[in-house]
Amino acid sequence: MRGVVLHDPGDIRVEERADPSIIEPADAVIRVTAACVCGSDLWPYRGVEQADHQPMGHEYVGVVEEIGPDVRTIEVGDFVVGSFVTSDNTCEICRAGYQSHCVRREFVAQTIGTQAERARIPLADGTLVATPGRPHPELVPSLLAASDVLGTGWFAAVAAEVGPGRTVAVVGDGAVGLMGVLAARQLGAERIIAMSRHADRQALAREYGATDIVEERGDAGVARIRELTGGLGAHSVIEAVGTQESTMQAVRATRPGGHVGYVGVNHDVTIPGIDLFFSGVHLHGGPAPVRRFLPELIRLIWDRTIDPGKVFDLTLPLDRAADAYRAMDERRAVKVLLRP
Amino acid sequence: MRGVVLHDPGDIRVEERADPSIIEPADAVIRVTAACVCGSDLWPYRGVEQADHQPMGHEYVGVVEEIGPDVRTIEVGDFVVGSFVTSDNTCEICRAGYQSHCVRREFVAQTIGTQAERARIPLADGTLVATPGRPHPELVPSLLAASDVLGTGWFAAVAAEVGPGRTVAVVGDGAVGLMGVLAARQLGAERIIAMSRHADRQALAREYGATDIVEERGDAGVARIRELTGGLGAHSVIEAVGTQESTMQAVRATRPGGHVGYVGVNHDVTIPGIDLFFSGVHLHGGPAPVRRFLPELIRLIWDRTIDPGKVFDLTLPLDRAADAYRAMDERRAVKVLLRP
Numbered sequence: 164m165r166g167v168v169l170h171d172p173g174d175i176r177v178e179e180r181a182d183p184s185i186i187e188p189a190d191a192v193i194r195v196t197a198a199c200v201c202g203s204d205l206w207p208y209r210g211v212e213q214a215d216h217q218p219m220g221h222e223y224v225g226v227v228e229e230i231g232p233d234v235r236t237i238e239v240g241d242f243v244v245g246s247f248v249t250s251d252n253t254c255e256i257c258r259a260g261y262q263s264h265c266v267r268r269e270f271v272a273q274t275i276g277t278q279a280e281r282a283r284i285p286l287a288d289g290t291l292v293a294t295p296g297r298p299h300p301e302l303v304p305s306l307l308a309a310s311d312v313l314g315t316g317w318f319a320a321v322a323a324e325v326g327p328g329r330t331v332a333v334v335g336d337g338a339v340g341l342m343g344v345l346a347a348r349q350l351g352a353e354r355i356i357a358m359s360r361h362a363d364r365q366a367l368a369r370e371y372g373a374t375d376i377v378e379e380r381g382d383a384g385v386a387r388i389r390e391l392t393g394g395l396g397a398h399s400v401i402e403a404v405g406t407q408e409s410t411m412q413a414v415r416a417t418r419p420g421g422h423v424g425y426v427g428v429n430h431d432v433t434i435p436g437i438d439l440f441f442s443g444v445h446l447h448g449g450p451a452p453v454r455r456f457l458p459e460l461i462r463l464i465w466d467r468t469i470d471p472g473k474v475f476d477l478t479l480p481l482d483r484a485a486d487a488y489r490a491m492d493e494r495r496a497v498k499v500l501l502r503p
Numbered sequence: 504m505r506g507v508v509l510h511d512p513g514d515i516r517v518e519e520r521a522d523p524s525i526i527e528p529a530d531a532v533i534r535v536t537a538a539c540v541c542g543s544d545l546w547p548y549r550g551v552e553q554a555d556h557q558p559m560g561h562e563y564v565g566v567v568e569e570i571g572p573d574v575r576t577i578e579v580g581d582f583v584v585g586s587f588v589t590s591d592n593t594c595e596i597c598r599a600g601y602q603s604h605c606v607r608r609e610f611v612a613q614t615i616g617t618q619a620e621r622a623r624i625p626l627a628d629g630t631l632v633a634t635p636g637r638p639h640p641e642l643v644p645s646l647l648a649a650s651d652v653l654g655t656g657w658f659a660a661v662a663a664e665v666g667p668g669r670t671v672a673v674v675g676d677g678a679v680g681l682m683g684v685l686a687a688r689q690l691g692a693e694r695i696i697a698m699s700r701h702a703d704r705q706a707l708a709r710e711y712g713a714t715d716i717v718e719e720r721g722d723a724g725v726a727r728i729r730e731l732t733g734g735l736g737a738h739s740v741i742e743a744v745g746t747q748e749s750t751m752q753a754v755r756a757t758r759p760g761g762h763v764g765y766v767g768v769n770h771d772v773t774i775p776g777i778d779l780f781f782s783g784v785h786l787h788g789g790p791a792p793v794r795r796f797l798p799e800l801i802r803l804i805w806d807r808t809i810d811p812g813k814v815f816d817l818t819l820p821l822d823r824a825a826d827a828y829r830a831m832d833e834r835r836a837v838k839v840l841l842r843p
């Protein structure tokens with residue numbers, strides 16, 4: 164089958180890879196209907212993380228082609244959405260809602276690579292969720308978003324304890340930040356401040372529910388959030404970047420007793436203990452337990468209550484994956500959908 | 504009046520200080536019945552924090568001698584317990600339960616110094632809580648504990664989301680850690696693991712409700728906690744030290760989705776973002792909003808449900824404050840009560 168491989172930083176190729184097959188009895192093999200490029204794929208692409216002939220991709224929707232003998236809830240022919248971390252959904256950690264830390268987890272990005280025609284998904288029962296039927300093609304991008312960016316933005320909002328009456332600030336205007344805005348709206352936030360300096364992303368943020376836009380960053384951004392919140396800071400702040408500046412911006416934009424939900428994959432971030440101590444904020448985040456939210460997110464998409472698929476502003480065939488990476492690296496696209 | 508002053512690191516003196524008086528209309532002046540030395544007083548005593556002729560002490564109980572014209576709820580003659588941070592208890596931050604971050608707060612340690620015969624307490628209505636009557640003398644140490652160490656240990660347990668069915672680990676066997684054990688017991692924890700290598704503190708921890716003792720520290724301590732919790736880590740971990748080692752020990756001893764409540768005043772702690780990210784824990788803490796808990800803590804003490812005063816294992820007259828500091832610095836005493 165055809166699949167995307169990162170040979171070296173910057174060197175994305177679509178080439179023949181071995182066809183996946185059932186290895187463990189809990190596996191399923193799916194034909195990938197749609198995959199995409201994640202902001203986190205840019206870290207190895209840019210050489211910030213090491214990669215050597217790495218199969219790429221961890222977001223996926225598709226049709227089940229084959230199941231192992233232990234698979235009970237997923238059937239051949241099902242249209243499924245899965246998370247970027249596999250989970251048995253039965254261990255104590257999963258039952259507490261932290262499937263991304265399942266005791267049997269695997270990171271799809273490290274072992275599987277779903278920017279491909281087909282993919283083996285371990286722990287199929289605990290990882291995949293079937294949609295109520297074969298989706299209308301226009302729903303596919305939204306279902307694909309649920310697989311990572313929507314689930315991640317949603318988790319960030321839940322981790323930041325977004326809710327009615329709350330003022331929420333969102334640091335980061337990438338796909339996850341925009342999904343954080345959407346989630347905050349759905350969760351009933353009163354005021355949603357998107358931090359963005361790009362007109363196109365500001366427009367999408369407003370469409371998803373942002374009530375205010377702040378263009379300033381760092382200290383100036385924090386000062387602006389305080390100004391908008393009676394000097395106190397936001398109740399809830401979503402951190403969807405993962406740099407030192409964005410992390411401390413999120414902490415400092417939050418009022419004492421408020422909540423930071425952080426999901427930007429951290430790179431070279433160190434949090435000064437004393438600053439955190441005197442901030443009085445709650446801090447929670449990490450790799451999102453997307454599986455926890457999938458049934459609800461699929462329902463909201465199926466009912467056309469939300470339209471997260473708009474976050475894909477470019478669609479390319481799988482063979483043009485190199486163009487997809489370039490477009491995202493150069494920030495010409497928010498997020499690129501790939502069609503095998 | 505007589506009061507404790509830290510001239511230079513290690514140089515504690517009891518000397519004449521100006522008598523306090525009403526300055527602001529919301530002030531009260533109290534005659535201090537009992538004060539004590541806090542673990543955090545040792546930072547300037549040891550020269551880790553700067554101090555130059557600093558009046559010392561921020562924990563206190565006493566009798567109100569004088570009130571300003573704006574004071575409404577506190578009367579002359581009341582026996583009162585106050586927090587180490589003053590608060591108006593009416594601002595939005597206070598109403599959310601974060602009185603230690605009140606928009607009008609003052610740190611008692613920095614401006615007042617309660618290791619003295621009398622003290623001026625700003626924002627008396629919002630800072631002080633009167634007991635139901637004049638307390639029996641044997642209750643005084645427990646009421647004094649409520650002023651900081653009990654309130655702080657209690658907050659740590661609440662921040663760590665301690666509750667029925669939970670396994671709690673407590674990092675630190677100082678007074679605050681021991682109060683964390685007491686709080687965890689009161690809040691219904693199923694299992695309480697105290698991390699301590701001192702026989703006397705282990706005994707007090709067991710008396711306050713610890714079900715297990717772990718003597719190992721650092722990596723070995725984390726491994727032991729995991730061993731005791733089916734490989735997963737504790738649901739709730741109380742951090743009551745404030746060093747790099749203790750902070751990371753707390754994070755790593757917590758299961759994904761679990762909660763760290765940290766109250767040890769941080770010194771030179773830096774938290775690697777990537778470790779925190781992949782831990783999946785909740786982190787909350789900082790200067791405890793003791794005022795939030797005072798009414799409940801006073802009730803539990805008054806009813807003799809809890810006996811936090813046992814944490815004072817040495818009582819000295821105010822004039823021997825230098826001996827009190829030495830005993831705590833050399834770890835010969837857990838906590839010293841001073842009687843003016």
